[in-house]
Amino acid sequence: MKIFHTERHAGHDPQFFLVRGRPTAAAEQPERARILLTAARAGGHDIAEAPDQGLGPIADVHTPEYLDFLQVAWAQWQALPGASAEVIPNVHPGRAGGHYPTGIVGRAGWHTTDTGSPIGPATWEAAYHAAQVAVAAADHVLATRSAAYALCRPPGHHAFADTAGGFCFLNNTAIAARRLRAVHGRVAVLDIDVHHGNGTQGIFYADRDVLTVSLHTDPNGFYPYFWGHAHERGQGAGEGFNLNLPLPAGSGDAPWLAAGRVALERIGRFAPGALVVALGLDAAESDPLQGLRITTEGFRQMAAAIAGLGLPTVLVQEGGYLGPELGINLAAFLAAFESAHSPRKG
Amino acid sequence: MKIFHTERHAGHDPQFFLVRGRPTAAAEQPERARILLTAARAGGHDIAEAPDQGLGPIADVHTPEYLDFLQVAWAQWQALPGASAEVIPNVHPGRAGGHYPTGIVGRAGWHTTDTGSPIGPATWEAAYHAAQVAVAAADHVLATRSAAYALCRPPGHHAFADTAGGFCFLNNTAIAARRLRAVHGRVAVLDIDVHHGNGTQGIFYADRDVLTVSLHTDPNGFYPYFWGHAHERGQGAGEGFNLNLPLPAGSGDAPWLAAGRVALERIGRFAPGALVVALGLDAAESDPLQGLRITTEGFRQMAAAIAGLGLPTVLVQEGGYLGPELGINLAAFLAAFESAHSPRKG
Numbered sequence: 299m300k301i302f303h304t305e306r307h308a309g310h311d312p313q314f315f316l317v318r319g320r321p322t323a324a325a326e327q328p329e330r331a332r333i334l335l336t337a338a339r340a341g342g343h344d345i346a347e348a349p350d351q352g353l354g355p356i357a358d359v360h361t362p363e364y365l366d367f368l369q370v371a372w373a374q375w376q377a378l379p380g381a382s383a384e385v386i387p388n389v390h391p392g393r394a395g396g397h398y399p400t401g402i403v404g405r406a407g408w409h410t411t412d413t414g415s416p417i418g419p420a421t422w423e424a425a426y427h428a429a430q431v432a433v434a435a436a437d438h439v440l441a442t443r444s445a446a447y448a449l450c451r452p453p454g455h456h457a458f459a460d461t462a463g464g465f466c467f468l469n470n471t472a473i474a475a476r477r478l479r480a481v482h483g484r485v486a487v488l489d490i491d492v493h494h495g496n497g498t499q500g501i502f503y504a505d506r507d508v509l510t511v512s513l514h515t516d517p518n519g520f521y522p523y524f525w526g527h528a529h530e531r532g533q534g535a536g537e538g539f540n541l542n543l544p545l546p547a548g549s550g551d552a553p554w555l556a557a558g559r560v561a562l563e564r565i566g567r568f569a570p571g572a573l574v575v576a577l578g579l580d581a582a583e584s585d586p587l588q589g590l591r592i593t594t595e596g597f598r599q600m601a602a603a604i605a606g607l608g609l610p611t612v613l614v615q616e617g618g619y620l621g622p623e624l625g626i627n628l629a630a631f632l633a634a635f636e637s638a639h640s641p642r643k644g
Numbered sequence: 645m646k647i648f649h650t651e652r653h654a655g656h657d658p659q660f661f662l663v664r665g666r667p668t669a670a671a672e673q674p675e676r677a678r679i680l681l682t683a684a685r686a687g688g689h690d691i692a693e694a695p696d697q698g699l700g701p702i703a704d705v706h707t708p709e710y711l712d713f714l715q716v717a718w719a720q721w722q723a724l725p726g727a728s729a730e731v732i733p734n735v736h737p738g739r740a741g742g743h744y745p746t747g748i749v750g751r752a753g754w755h756t757t758d759t760g761s762p763i764g765p766a767t768w769e770a771a772y773h774a775a776q777v778a779v780a781a782a783d784h785v786l787a788t789r790s791a792a793y794a795l796c797r798p799p800g801h802h803a804f805a806d807t808a809g810g811f812c813f814l815n816n817t818a819i820a821a822r823r824l825r826a827v828h829g830r831v832a833v834l835d836i837d838v839h840h841g842n843g844t845q846g847i848f849y850a851d852r853d854v855l856t857v858s859l860h861t862d863p864n865g866f867y868p869y870f871w872g873h874a875h876e877r878g879q880g881a882g883e884g885f886n887l888n889l890p891l892p893a894g895s896g897d898a899p900w901l902a903a904g905r906v907a908l909e910r911i912g913r914f915a916p917g918a919l920v921v922a923l924g925l926d927a928a929e930s931d932p933l934q935g936l937r938i939t940t941e942g943f944r945q946m947a948a949a950i951a952g953l954g955l956p957t958v959l960v961q962e963g964g965y966l967g968p969e970l971g972i973n974l975a976a977f978l979a980a981f982e983s984a985h986s987p988r989k990g
Binding site for chain 1: 660662663664665666667721724725726727728729730731732734735736737738739740741742743744745746747749750753754757758759760804807809842846863864865866867868869870871873875876
């Protein structure tokens with residue numbers, strides 16, 4: 299399979315992570331991408347660095363003031379007296395709304411929903427090039443009508459149009475989906491990360507041309523908490539074009555694959571021209587986040603089932619954290635997908 | 645002057661406070677109330693413990709699910725594996741909305757806007773009795789048409805109907821204002837805390853019978869960041885019944901007192917039946933928060949000017965942190981207010 303990646307993620311190495319009120323080691327580490335790339339190499343895939351195609355595809359999804367914020371935040375934060383080494387906001391506008399402030403502390407709170415996305419000196423570079431990886435994979439799929447894997451780091455599916463959260467800054471999955479939609483008209487997103495793809499859902503919530511489907515751990519007790527509930531179905535013109543399939547924490551292969559069949563049935567009825575898979579691997583039983591308990595065989599079966607749709611497909615890396623099976627699960631997924639995938643020619 | 649207080653604040657002793665990304669000592673300490681009470685005693689005022697009048701007056705301002713959350717949060721948080729000693733949320737719904745989760749981590753993020761309001765085992769008791777202090781002062785003013793001072797701790801003006809933030813849990817000022825409004829019909833709130841009274845503004849934003857006026861440090865670079873801008877004037881029926889008078893950081897007595905004259909002129913035109921003053925003392929030049937530079941003489945002049953309205957008045961303690969002039973400024977304010985206050989008999 300064609301694989302795109304970037305070496306320019308590595309400078310983004312977030313340190314701060316608050317879990318149940320306690321600072322702990324950050325889970326989204328550069329080592330993740332190295333492990334995934336090694337696994338892809340061992341699988342004999344065709345690997346390329348993504349070219350830089352500029353801000354255009356990113357600005358199709360994210361707002362101008364948010365993109366400005368991501369580029370200036372770290373330097374402005376460092377100029378504050380006594381500031382931390384990373385941008386770690388802790389004051390947010392909340393549901394009561396409010397107005398956009400000019401200062402960096404307020405802007406940081408406006409543009410983030412949690413403390414899980416610290417901004418360091420190389421965060422913008424990493425997020426920008428991760429988005430370029432998604433763009434390159436989408437372009438490859440547009441050109442070949444086959445499949446490609448985008449090894450994106452940092453991940454993206456918790457980023458809304460103007461907020462970072464949950465280790466994410468730019469929504470790589472949404473950027474790929476919008477690029478495909480411009481050609482195919484109708485695109486489906488299937489998110490199999492252990493967390494609900496709240497940013498992706500939010501970006502396309504009123505859009506009937508992008509069907510968003512997510513399987514994930516029940517958000518009542520799991521990040522992102524406020525989205526991913528089954529009753530969220532889209533709004534306005536997009537009503538009925540969002541499907542959430544939450545699973546109880548600790549669910550294993552059988553209920554996950556059953557939910558996958560429901561998801562694929564809905565995508566089949568939608569009849570999109572292309573598919574983006576938000577490929578989190580953190581549903582794995584050995585993942586430190588411990589939301590679901592999916593085995594390597596479970597990932598293999600999910601990959602084959604998705605490939606069976608026969609759609610031009612971009613696989614976008616989302617979560618998946620340091621554990622003994624991270625690379626193994628990626629390799630298994632890619633191999634199973636490739637052997638089951640024979641796209642219908644348009 | 646009649647003064648109400650409670651001894652039941654003291655168990656609330658928050659520890660966690662994140663400033664520009666760094667954990668630091670919490671500013672809202674029990675010692676604050678002891679210093680204020682000592683200053684009130686030295687001034688010869690008539691001091692009484694507030695009686696417990698139940699949840700009714702609190703539930704007139706705050707939502708049922710928020711009041712339930714405040715009562716159960718600490719115990720449920722303690723039952724989480726590896727949880728911190730205080731409830732410190734770090735994942736918030738943000739402006740994108742979302743839905744109310746059942747789990748305590750999500751509920752904590754839903755009901756708070758920042759990490760500045762940690763919930764400990766005695767937080768509910770303290771907040772509940774602080775609200776009773778405000779109720780007792782309002783009842784005294786209703787009965788006598790004179791003035792009373794409510795020594796509330798924790799403070800309240802950053803609490804919206806269903807969120808805590810900025811050291812605040814229950815909005816004592818709003819609770820007093822609503823109690824007065826039930827009798828007087830029209831009530832004004834004048835907030836002279838160094839921070840914008842965002843919660844109070846939010847609670848009454850669509851209400852034309854409660855005029856909210858706030859003087860404070862420019863929120864573009866100062867808490868609460870997202871509210872307190874001059875263009876926020878109310879909404880719906882309340883359009884035109886909110887007035888914000890932000891001042892540049894570091895402003896001293898002269899611009900503060902000039903803004904006070906604008907505020908009092910607006911309140912005079914509104915012609916309310918009663919007044920609530922959100923009496924923060926953190927605009928003081930010696931306050932650790934260093935927003936404005938108001939002298940003791942400045943507080944004295946402000947007090948006399950407010951008293952000159954001749955309105956039945958509840959003074960509700962808001963911010964004001966440990967510094968050499970905390971008690972001095974309260975004593976000066978109360979004495980100047982009392983000597984200038986001769987309410988018109990209704």
